[in-house]
Amino acid sequence: MIDMEYVSTHGIKLRDIFLDKGNWWKLFLKHHDLIRISIILNVLKLLVCRTSFLGYHQFVCLTCSRSMRVPHSCKSRFCPSCGKKATDIWIKNSLNTLPKTTWQHITFTMPEELWVFFWLNRSLLNRIPLIAGTIIKDWTHSKGFLPGIFLAIHTFGRDLKRNIHIHLSTTAGGLSPCHTRWIGKAYFYHESLKNTWRYTIIALLRDEFKKGLLTLPPHLRHITSYTLFNSWTSQFYQKPWVIHLKGQSNNMKANVDYLGKYLKRPPIGETRIKDYDGTSVTYEYLDHSTKTQEIMTLPVLEFIARLIRHIPDKHFRNIRYYGFLSHKLRGKLLPLVYNLLKMNRGSTAKVSLSWRDMIRTTYRYDPLVCPRCKTRMVLESVVFASDSLITQHKEIAHGYFPLLL
Structure with missing residues (x-):
């Protein structure tokens, strides 16, 4: 079974910083009365993006029976x-x-x-x-x-x-x-x-x-x-x-x-994050006044707070x-x-990119080609996110904390 979860082309993932040592939950429990609902929902989406929590498509190779699970994405703009x-x-x-x-x-x-x-x-x-x-x-x-x-x-x-x-x-x-x-x-x-x-x-x-x-x-x-x-x-x-x-x-x-x-x-793009040592985050940015790359290091909770606001x-x-x-x-x-303007217009239909297109473009391989026998894998089943998970997220966003009761 191949399980394609969240992929980052950079070593330090934003999601890992939020999850490590419960950083996000520490900030949330300390300041939950100040954090807007939209922030909570988008962070929760980031944390479960491309995991089985959001459901998945399962593909199978009809030749060798090899299967692959593709978890659903969160579609949040806060997710890299x-x-x-x-x-x-x-x-x-x-x-x-x-x-x-x-x-x-x-x-x-x-x-x-x-x-x-x-x-x-x-x-x-x-x-x-x-x-x-x-x-x-x-x-x-x-x-x-x-x-x-x-x-x-x-x-x-x-x-x-x-x-x-x-x-x-x-x-x-x-x-x-x-x-x-x-x-x-x-x-x-x-x-x-x-x-x-x-x-x-x-x-x-x-x-x-x-x-x-x-x-x-x-x-x-x-x-x-x-x-x-x-x-x-x-x-x-x-x-x-x-x-x-x-x-x-x-x-x-x-x-x-x-x-x-x-x-x-x-x-912030993940490529700008240069170091995370468990307590602080170091990232670079372009200073418009000097036109030079500057380095800034912040305590991890302050870094998260700057992002989510x-x-x-x-x-x-x-x-x-x-x-x-x-x-x-x-x-x-x-x-x-x-x-x-004498512009020759072709099709003006909106462009869409599937997860398969993105992987082919970024990593130069087709994820639906079986790595063992090189044949096209087919869709076997679809599992959707459970209503209970979505309901729980909404309850947390509105201030209900079942883990604390």
């Missing part, structure tokens, strides 16, 4: 294995869909003192992608065209610390109002984008405070009136807001690959589409865009 598959699929589908034209990549950041408001008021994380997309749409509307925009919200930097920012890619041209011409290309002005972004973010926080909906961090709880909050936020008009515009490029793949690295995967809530969409790429308009407008 499932996240890589989701990333590869997203990249392939994006390259198959996005128009081949000039693109502009823009990064929207904010002063770090404001990050805490979005951390404490997580519903606001849903608002800032629309703000960034609307800024670009309004600006291009004044130039007489509708662009295609896709963007991603990130809550972390390379060092895993909090760092809320938006990565946005937009076509530098777009559709005319009558949808009969491609208008391009336009240039985006840094100062104008920065001023609008800064004003809109500050206005968002002020409006939420005025409605009584904004949770303040402990060090600002003394601010009880709108006048005081208005005065406190005024300082951010004098602080630097970094809006980075890369040079316009026809290399769409570079933008897609860059965003793809962060959309469907955990905040970036797990999004259920149904949260890290990537958004606007303009002619919006889900509402793309079916009608993308064919017009392809035609105006």
Whole structure:
């Protein structure tokens, strides 16, 4: 019997760090009242990914009777294995869909003192992608065209610390109002984008405070009136807001690959984890200010805490589409865009990758070919995850701990 469980191409697995010496459970039992349900469910999925707990497909060779069990995956974006598959699929589908034209990549950041408001008021994380997309749409509307925009919200930097920012890619041209011409290309002005972004973010926080909906961090709880909050936020008009515009490029793949690295995967790739000694984790990251690789070592529980806080809530969409790429308009407008740009389109059907495809691509062998007699193995049976396991996970996520009773 061959049992194909979780496979990592790197020596140190994220799952092993969580499981070793009960690290995850130590953190969970100590801080379970602070850990969101979505975090618990995604970590539990990681811990049982590609094990028999989630069920499995069993294949058999009809020639020699050799059998192979393929456990089911967890499909969590926090899982390195499932996240890589989701990333590869997203990249392939994006390259198959996005128009081949000039693109502009823009990064929207904010002063770090404001990050805490979005951390404490997580519903606001849903608002800032629309703000960034609307800024670009309004600006291009004044130039007489509708662009295609896709963007991603990130809550972390390379060092895993909090760092809320938006990565946005937009076509530098777009559709005319009558949808009969491609208008391009336009240039985006840094100062104008920065001023609008800064004003809109500050206005968002002020409006939420005025409605009584904004949770303040402990060090600002003394601010009880709108006048005081208005005065406190005024300082951010004098602080630097970094809006980075890369040079316009026809290399769409570079933008897609860059965003793809962060959309469907955990905040750190396993190849960046350099050492785990049972008490601390050492990992490397690229320091954007020095452009050099830096090394950081953290106690293991702090390392886990830094990772899990970036797990999004259920149904949260890290990537958004606007303009002619919006889900509402793309079916009608993308064919017009392809035609105006004289793009020969083949099939635009969504790409999917099976576990067999992934192994063939990564390891260069077919897992369904019997290693003994070289014939194709066939599906013998399917075993699904038990309802009791799923129910137990949900109970744990909601604070019920049967092991402690």
